[in-house]
Amino acid sequence: MAQLTMIQAITQALDLELARDEKVLCFGEDVGHNGGVFRATEGLQKKYGEQRVFDTPLAESGIIGLANGLAVQGFRPVPEIQFFGFVFEAFDQIASQIARLRYRSGGRYSAPVTIRSPFGGGVRTPELHSDSLEGLFLQTPGIKVVIPSTPYDAKGLLLSAIRDNDPVIFLEHMRLYRSFRQEVPEDDYTIPLGKANVVREGKDVTIITYGAMVGVSQKAADQWAKDKGLEAEVIDLRTISPIDIETISESIKKTGRAIVVQEAQRTAGAGAEIVAQINENVIFHLEAPVLRATPPDTVYPYGLIEDEWLPTPQFIVDALNKVTSL
């Protein structure tokens, strides 16, 4: 089994699916000849031709509109938004068009579109490249949001996303692209959408998180165990829309306390939704309020201060200490 980075795992998933299903098309800015700015589609145009993997004009609304039209005609487009900070340009085509297609047409048309996009901070991108805008799509009916945290998950989740008959936003954290390698099977495997993964077992507090914060939370849990002798359970949501409330509830029944860790700003994001669902499902199992460990509600501060802005293991440890002292 090969040791792959997340970007290699993503390329492998796209390669497998392009080979398996001729209705799959990959396109976007720089996606074809150049293989994508992060090389996610490296070599795929050469292998599958310019009709299957291609460059588009520089226009996000046009790219997602193209995907919408192709989907209506039975294709399974996998468009790329080069950086998720640019998604506002395509917001109408995602939220008002693709996400509503099945509903508006009473089920006559569907949009099996997987919108891939790099996002996430800590890699010194220019302004409006790193922003965690996933929360905007949680409030959008008709679309799923998937965020892998490992190379293995990225491949299995991406294959599921492309095969799903509804639209999926597939967000790839830039800091995870090449930060570590993991054994990834070469063959075809899928990880179901909407199912969380308990990546660290513990009995004292549940940490609910996703994306790059999974690794940071695991580090925090290890440090906390060493410092305090307490064990945090870490849940990697994998999919933040829909949220796997069953896995979260089971864990809280065991631990009685929870924190939500996210890289996005605090207000009205995935964390807020998770806290609300915990309230509705397992509030009587809680011994303390659920806390959110997040950056403040500011614009993403590219450059000098991003390392301070992003949650660190110590920041999460502080939240664990707080929730256990309540």
Next chain:
Amino acid sequence: MSKTVAEHSVSYVQVLDENGKVTNKDLVPDLKDEQLRELMSRMVFTRILDQRAIKLTRQGRLGFYAPVAGQEASMIGSEFATTKEDFIVPGYRDLPQCVYHGYPLEKLFLYSRGHQEGGRVPEDVNVMMPQIIIGAQIVQTPGIALAFKLRGEKRVAVTYTGDGGTSQGDFYEGMNFAGAMQLPAVFFVQNNQYAISVPREKQTAAETLAQKAIAAGIRGVQVDGMDILGVYTVMHEAVERARNGEGPTMIEAVTFRYGPHTMSGDDPTRYRTKETESTWEKRDPLIRFRTYLEEKGLWSQEEEEKVIEQAKDTITEALKKADSAAKMKLTDLIDVMFEEPTIELKRQRAEITGEGAN
């Protein structure tokens, strides 16, 4: 140094003037008498449908409706130049094209009422549901056209918008994609002079809307949008060029809507004069084509009355069907959000029905 690197021009096409006289013999389309009569029948039907829909809206028997009177030649003439295999991507005013492309009239009444069945396009009908967001359909059209190109099908994607739609970024993006990828698409703009209340002169400093095609590197043509033979001629050429791999075209049809923007409270007397209205009404597409056909002995008052009676019956019949559609339920909405409802939607469904979630 200074030199001219590109020069462009925009042609204006008219076949019949407002008196029903042929102004350009070379461009008279090669249509059989039966087809000419069919064009007239469809325009008459559309005028009657519009009058009836306005009344029904006032009575509360329809919901959202955007009047079409004045635009019959643009709508009917352009759709007539397509085949049933071509795909129509309409804006909210483009209901007549949808109907003549095969979309059942009762479904459009249901769409107007907000019934989900209204959006359920039959499998063999190549239309999208009417678009509400101005210009959104224009970036989807290249996707449909690309699908035809990838499959090697000789089909064309045709999209419609108004003069206001040409101010949207999506208008340029859609045409630019179609031009860059040389797709079989036609962008049909019905310049009816007003984007709700904003006149075309305030919409853009461009002399014509057709010239906006030039920036995207595609053909742009302006046509008298109240002249059905002119509209048919330019549309037929655009569709055939697209079908034969000769690239996309943008058509500006210069026309006028007699009624309000929609039946949801717009009052045209706030932004245009009686004089403007009567100037345009003299150019009426039905009057001039009727004159033309009558002079050829192809149309008569009796024939028109017969079409009107048939139209009334057809509309009544369609209304009956729409009235008998099953009442919608909240759970129908939930069930169609995804192929399979999510965990949360199942829970919400159970809250509504009072049943267990699983």
